[in-house]
Amino acid sequence: MSNRLEPEPIPRRDFLGMASMWSAGIAVLGSAIGMARLAKPSVLPEASKRFRVGKVSEFKPGIVKVIAEQNVRVVCSSQGVAAMSLICTHLGCVVDKTEAGFKCPCHGSIFDETGKVLGGPAPRGLLWLSVSLAADGSLVVDKGKEVPEGQFFEIT
Numbered sequence: 001m002s003n004r005l006e007p008e009p010i011p012r013r014d015f016l017g018m019a020s021m022w023s024a025g026i027a028v029l030g031s032a033i034g035m036a037r038l039a040k041p042s043v044l045p046e047a048s049k050r051f052r053v054g055k056v057s058e059f060k061p062g063i064v065k066v067i068a069e070q071n072v073r074v075v076c077s078s079q080g081v082a083a084m085s086l087i088c089t090h091l092g093c094v095v096d097k098t099e100a101g102f103k104c105p106c107h108g109s110i111f112d113e114t115g116k117v118l119g120g121p122a123p124r125g126l127l128w129l130s131v132s133l134a135a136d137g138s139l140v141v142d143k144g145k146e147v148p149e150g151q152f153f154e155i156t
């Protein structure tokens with residue numbers, strides 16, 4: 001007679017049958033979870049780093065356009081159009097415009113009008129970014145593509 005302290009032993013056949021049922025159940029459950037996860041991409045596409053800043057005809061020498069949502073400053077001179085990042089190269093704060101250039105509000109790095117470091121902890125100047133012309137006549141800035149300081153995109 002069995003009780004809670006001395007349960008009857010399970011026959012080997014019953015134990016193996018239950019074990020195989022549990023194994024099959026776990027395999028089916030694991031497969032179902034895997035199939036459900038397939039529908040959702042595990043790598044999400046990154047937002048494009050390229051964006052339009054306006055028609056090329058809008059850019060005349062002396063025009064300065066700040067694209068605040070992208071933290072980019074676009075300048076047009078007689079040399080062409082250039083884009084400069086407004087992200088501090090120290091720890092990534094957005095720099096503020098000053099009379100002589102830019103100043104980082106976080107740790108005080110100072111940059112001149114062309115982004116050169118004049119003081120502070122920033123290890124290098126503000127990044128100059130690639131500017132190109134799209135087929136529709138818009139100028140496109142690519143935040144993922146750095147160009148040498150002083151490189152302007154010629155517009156004719």
Ligand code: FES
Nearest residue numbers: 088090091104107
């Ligand atoms: S983040 Fe600009 S100086 Fe530190």
